[in-house]
Amino acid sequence: MTETEADTCRRYVVPALQLAGWDTDPHSIAEQRGITHGRIVPVGRGFLRKPPKRVDFLLRYRRDFPLAVVEAKARYKSAADAVQQARQYAEMLGLKFAYATNGPEIIEIDYFTGAETPRTSYPTPAELWSRYRAGAGLADDAAADRLLAPFNHGVNKDERYYQQSAINRIVEAILQGQRRMLVTLATGTGKTTVAFQVCWKLWNSRWNRDGAHRRPKILYLADRNVLVDQPKDGIFAAFGDARCKIESGEVVMGREIYFAIYQALAEDSSREGLFRAYPPDFFDLIIVDECHRGSARDDSSWRTILEHFSPAIQLGMTATPLREDNRDSYRYFGNPIYQYSLRQGIDDGFLAPYRVHRVVTEWDAAGWRPSQGDLDRYGREIPDGEYRTQDFERVIALRARTQAIAKHLDGFLRKTDRYAKTIIFCVDQEHASEMRQALAVLNRDMVAQHPDYICRVTADEGDIGRGHLSRFQDVETRTPTILTTSQLLTTGVDAPTCKNVVLARIVGSMSEFKQIIGRGTRVRDDYGKLWFNIIDYTGSATRLFADPAFDGEPARLTEEELNEAGDTVTETEILVEGAEEEPEPGEGEILEPPGEERRKFYFDGGQVAVAAHLVYELDPSGAQLRVVRYTEYAAESVRSLYPTSRALRAAWMDAAQRSAIVQRLAERGISFEQLAEAAQQPEADPFDLLCHLAFNAPLRTRRERAQQLRTRQPDIFTRFGPEGRAILEELLEKYAAHGEAEFVLPDVLKVPPISNHGQVADIIRLFGGADQLRAAVAELQEQLYVA
Structure with missing residues (x-):
């Protein structure tokens, strides 16, 4: 009963693994391998991390290709006691073999056969690799060698366990001849890293569809420049001159890693598609990033591009699980070969939890109706009717509502952090401009110091907007701090230190919603970014959180009521457990229609206040929403x-x-x-x-409890003499005034009034020694809670 798991590992498991040959490569055995970061849990106004999950031993055939886990229990337990934990970790890591042991006993779990088999020793690396190949159908030696091709460790120190699993699963499926694949990875979990390492393994192992001795030609395809420029100029820079971007109508044939947006390749009534300049079998692999955004739809003009290159293996990548609004993607690419959800990312501590603030203006709560004869800013009579949230900034633009939202958000930032990076999603580019102006007026002091404190980033800004965005994404810069946008930043924008995601427009679909909140899910411990706020002025977040298909509950819900001036009147806190718009050609913005006819009315009068502010918070236990x-x-x-x-x-x-x-x-x-x-x-x-x-x-109260102790045990203070008694009395008074933190030794001895009795050593001598002082304080605390 005195032996521990550590004893089992040291005395039995390590020697047995070495005997089986697992110590021939320095990367073969990873002992006490951490596989998660530990869930971030909100505690009051701060956060803590739960302990990370660790496997006792991870057995790797190559550094980047694990084969099995070993879970150990103390010698006095049975190997069967470790089976469930071994299974849990093997399934998390996507492994086909697991071992449970108490030292002498070993149980092997084989996921190919489903068998649990007692063993007297561990298999050798060669034996286990051979069994894996047989189970996975990798009879071809060249294919097996390509699967073992190393990752590029110069760009990433260590892939997370789910990234490693996804990379190896994708490469294995390609080597097995699967033509279309789908991978679902939550926003912020590193789809670009996965795509890069897949390309790196295939490129370096000279895989291609026809088996020739050449490197593959790979196309990385998306619908926005930011989605291809960031990877091309970032992590994919490791490919050097093998990269190129297809743009400006130029046909490039002599490279190997190509990047393009659909719009650069597509055809329309005025031009033939540039994609037709490339033979159908030109590419070996096409990676479609954010594939849920329309390319797989039967009626999509972009679908023609994928059909033209149908000989290529096509890999779709998305952050959105199967729903009605992305069913076409699943129909085209098939069911995901690997999935990692928002809930898993939060549970593992790789993604930030978030607090959701639902803020309701009076006009959003009750609707807005014009008075008879009301004219908009252009002198047009506003049609009579009751306008609701879905109409605001689409049918009727209400300046007072925009200003109330801006004032509330400004107050929120002043109470929390005025330099907290914030993205505000507005209805359209015009609304984004109005919101920027309203916030600039409220933040004249900040704008005077930093002219780029608040910026609009939409399609109209072009390179200027991209410059603002680039500085916003830089973790080292404080400004721009607030960006207003409409559609441009919903997808593929990596902003690691973004702490506030603001919804000033209705989000119609779960797919878009997950993309938007993904702007804040990155974790940066080194910059204090462990969580973020979703501030919802339209009800989109709370409505979509209630959807049973949502897999990442909010951390906290607060409800805040505003008066006519936009000031908070009341705030209530509640703990909670447990039709997508098509982008326009180019950058995904909703653009103004041509001509002078305005598509909405503009009302600049009236007053509106915030009527309610709710805050939702995720139950740290991971239970269902309630x-x-x-x-x-x-x-x-x-x-x-x-x-x-x-x-x-x-x-x-x-x-x-x-x-x-x-x-x-x-x-x-x-x-x-x-x-x-x-x-x-x-x-x-x-x-x-x-x-x-x-x-x-x-x-x-604390004071009542302290007085009760004085009455019940009057002699508790007398045994250490007058001065010792005075010190204990002062400790008790500190507790009554400030709480149990005042019992911390020796810190409390260094502050008045106790420090007036002398140095720490002098005070200790009054009690006959440090142990006696600690015992006296412990007894004092214990007696406080006797009754």
Whole structure:
């Protein structure tokens, strides 16, 4: 019973693996390999990370090609006790072999055959690789060698486990002759990295469709310049002069890695498609990024391009799971050969959780109706009718609403961080311009310091807008801080430090919604970017979060009510568990129609206030979506740990167990500071607050508990002499005023009034030594909670 898992690994597993030949390559055995980063959990106004998941041993045939996991238990347990964990990790990593052991006993799990088999030793690397080839149907030696081609480790230090799985799964499918493939990876999880490494392995191993001794010709295809320029000039720069971009009507034949947008290749009534200048069998592989955006539709003009190059293997990449609005992509490319969802990314700690703020103006809540004879800014009479959120900025532009939204957002940034990078999605380019102007007026001080503090980035800005965007994406720059846009930034814009995603327009589809919120899902620990806000002025986020198909719940919901001036009147916090617009040719913006006829009315009068502000937060336990008050959620969490107040008290009296309780509640997202604020009980002792909320016990303040101790145990302070008694009295008073943080030794001894008794060493001598002082303070804390 004294042996641990570490003993099993050291005394049994490592020698057995070495005997089987797994130590011949320095990369063969990865011990205590971390595979996740640990989920980010909101705690009060801060966050913590849960411990990452680790496998005991990862067995790799090559550095970039793992074959199996080994999970160990202590010697006194059985190997069967490790089976479920071994299976869990093998399935996460997409491996076909797993081993469970307690040292002498070994159980092999073979996913090709479905068998669990006792063994007396581990297979050799060559044996396991041979079995993998047989199970995967890789009889051809050349194909097997290409699958083992190394990644490029100069551009990425280490691929995440799901990226490695996706890369190897794609290459294996290509080598097996699969013609069309689909990979679904949530926004922010590195689709570009996956695409690059697939190309790198195939290019360096000289794979091509006809088996000739040449490198493959690969086309990277998307619908926006930013989606091809970023990878071409970024990670794909490793290909050097093998790259080129097809543009400006120029036909280039002598390169190997091509980039293009559909619009550069497509045909229309005035021109023949440039794609016809290339033979149908010119490309070996076509990678279609953001393939859900229309190229696979039967009636899409872009579909002709894919059909022309039908001899090529075609790989579709998307961030959107199967839904009605992207069914064509799945029909064309087939079911995904690999998927990694937003929920998985948040659970693993690779993606940032988020708080959703639902803000409702009075006109969005009740509708807006013009008064008789109201004229717009161009002197046109506004048709009578009741206009709703879906009409705002499309049928009727309401300047007062735009200004109310701008004022609320400005107040939000002033309360949080005025340099927090923010993207505002507006209805169209004109709306984006109005929003930029309204915010600029409210932020004259910032604009005076930084002329590019607020910028519009739409198709109209061209290179200027792309310059703003490039600086916004740079983690080292503070400005531009706020970008207003409409459609241009919904897809493929990597902004690692974006902390606020603002919806000032209705988002019609789940596909687009996931793309938009993906602007904030990147995590950058080194820049303090662990979470982000979604500020929703149209109800899109809360409506789509309620969709059962959504797989990444919000972290917090707040509801804020605004008055006519745009000021917050009330704010309520609730804890929550658990038709896409086609881009126009070029850059995906909704452009103004030609001619002088305006497509909407512009009303510049009236006053509007924010009527409500809700905040949603993701339940850290990962349960299903539900709406509960923060205090109710905390009460349920306490009862799940301790069924009675007596059980909670017994644990709370012990300092070590008390720390464990605080940690376990923190991992569930519960902060005592925030809980006291939500319950409007700032003076309550944390223990009493928990008992009151969870078990309806009487609520006492810290001062009442301190006074009760003085009355019940008057002699607790007398045994250490007058000065020692005075120090303990002062400690108790500090607790009554500020809480248990005042019991931290030796820090509390260094501040008045206790520091007035002398240096730390002098105070320790008053109690007869450090151990005696610690014991006295521990007893003081324990006695506080006796009754």
